Amino acid sequence: MTSVKPTPLLPEFSLANKVILVSGGARGLGLTQAEGLLEAGATVYALDRLPEPSADFARVATRAKELGVAIHYRQIDVRDEAKLEETIQKIGTDHGGVDGLIAAAGIQQETPAIEYNAADCSRMFDINVTGVFMTAKAVAKEMIKAGKGGSIVLIASMSGTVANRGLLCAAYNASKSAVIQLARNLASEWGQHKIRVNTISPGYIVTAMVEDLFVKFPERKESWPAENMLGRLSKPEEYRGAAVFLLSEASSFMTGADLRIDGGHCAW
Template sequence: MFPRGLARACPRYISPLLQQTTRTTPTIDRPIDAAPITQFRRIHQSPKRLSAPPTARGKLLPEFSLEGKVILVSGGARGVGLTQAEGLLEAGAVVHALDVLPVPDDSSDFARVVSRAKNELGTSLTYHRVNVRDEKALNEIVGAIANETGHIDGLIAAAGIQQETPAIEYSAADADKMLGVNVTGVFMTAQAVARQMIERKQTGSLVLIASMSGTVANRGLICPAYNASKAAVIQLARNLAAEWGEHGIRVNTISPGYIVTAMTAGLFEAYPERKTAWPDANMLKRLSYPEEYRGAAVFLLSEASSFMTGADLRIDGGHCAW
C-alpha cells in the first residue's frame, strides 16, 4: 500500500494534439493498449492510498508537496488539462481551471474531480470561463483570484488548439488563430499570473505546455502552424525565465509526445496507419496517456525543482533522441 503523500508526489496542455480542435471526434473509454500503465493506475486510483496515517505521509519528500499553493490551469476544463488539475489537487493545491467552454466538460468528469477535491482531498477546484486571447477578461479573472486567495503560486498554461492542414493550403486567418491561442494566449496567461506575483512580491512557478513538435517536425503529421507555435512556446519560456528570474518566478516548459485522447482516437479512424506508425517512432514503442504527465507538473510547480528555470522537460518516449 502506498501512502497518500506518495500518490500526491507523483501527479495533466499536452500532446501534439491538444484539447481544443475544429473537428468532432468520438469519446473513448480506454483506447489502444492500456497495459503499460496498468500498474500506474492501480497505485494511483486505489482508495487505500487515502487512508495512510499522517505520520507516514510526513516522512515522504516534503519538497513535492503543493499544500497551501494556489495554482491556475488554463485549458483545465477537460482532457489532459483536467488530468493535470487532478494531479495538482492530489498534491494538495487549490486549483482554478480556466477554459473557453461555457461549462466545464460535457461529461461528468469535471464534476467528479470537483467532488473528489472537496470530499477526499480537502481542497477545491473552481471553474472560470475565459478566452485566453481576451487580455482584459483574463487579467480581471486572475486578479480576482489573487485578491480572494491573497496569492497565486503557479500556473499550467495548457490551453491550445490544433489543425492539420498542408502548408500550401493554410489561410492567414487560420494561422493567426493558431498563433493567437497557442502563443499569444499562453503569453498573456503567463503575464497575468506573473503580474500578480510581482505586485505582491511573491515567488512562483509557471509551466507552459509545449510539445515535442516544437523540437522536431512530425513525420506523417502535417501541422506547420501548430509545430511553429510550440517552438515559440519553448523560446517564450526561456525569455520569460530570463526576465522574471530576479523576482523569484521560475518558467519552464513540458514537451509531451503523442498522447492517447479522444481526438487521437478519431484520427486513428481517419488514418489507421498512424495507430502503428506513431508508437513505432519512439523508443518505448507505445503511446502515452494523460496520467503520465502529472508527476512532471507537480515537480515543476513544487520546491523539488527550485533551481530549475528556462528549461524544457521533454517527455516523448525517446521520440526525439534517435
C-alpha cells in the same frame, strides 16, 4: 503514550496551501494535470473557453472534496486579454496571490502548408502563443504583487523540437517552438522576482481527439508508436508527476528549461 505524527516523505513535492491556475483545464490533459495538483494539496482554478467543463470535471471536483481541497471553474477565452487579466487579478486578490500556472490551452489544425490561410494561422498563434503569453503575464503580475515568487509551466510539445513525420501541421509546430523560446525569455526576465518558468513537451498522447483521428487515419495507430523508443503512445496521466515536480519546491533550481517527455521520439 503520545503518538508522533511522521514527517511527510519528500515534502518538497507538496503543493499544500498553493493556489494554481490551469488554462485549458476543462478537459483532456489540462484536467488530468489539475487532478494531480489537487492530490498534491493545491487549490486549483481551471480556466477554459467552454461554457461548461467536461463531464469528468464533476468527478475531479468530488475527488477534491475528499482530499480537503477545491477546484473552481472560470470560463475565459485566453484571447480576451482584458477579461483574462480581470479574472486572474480577482483570484490573486481573493487568495493573497497566485503560486503557480499550467498554461495548457491550445489548438491543433492539420493542413498542408501550401493550403494554409492567414486567418487560420493567426488563430493558431493567437491561442497557442499570444494566449499563453498573456496568461503567463497576468499570473506573473499577481506573483510580483504578492512578492512570494512562483512557478509557471507552459505546455509545449515535442513538435516544437522536430517536424513530425507524416503530420502536416507547420503552424502548430511553429507555435510550440515559440512557446519553448517564450519560456526561456520569461524565465530570464522574471527570475529576479523568484518566478521560475519552464515547459513540458509531451509526445503523442492518446486522447479522445487522437482516437477520432485514428478512425480517419488508421495507419497512424501503428506508425506513431513505432516512432519512439518505448514503442507505445502515452496517456494524459503520465504527465501529472512532471507538473507537480515543476510547480513544487522539488524543482526549485530549475528555470528556462524544457522537460521533454516523448518516449525517446526525439532522441533517435
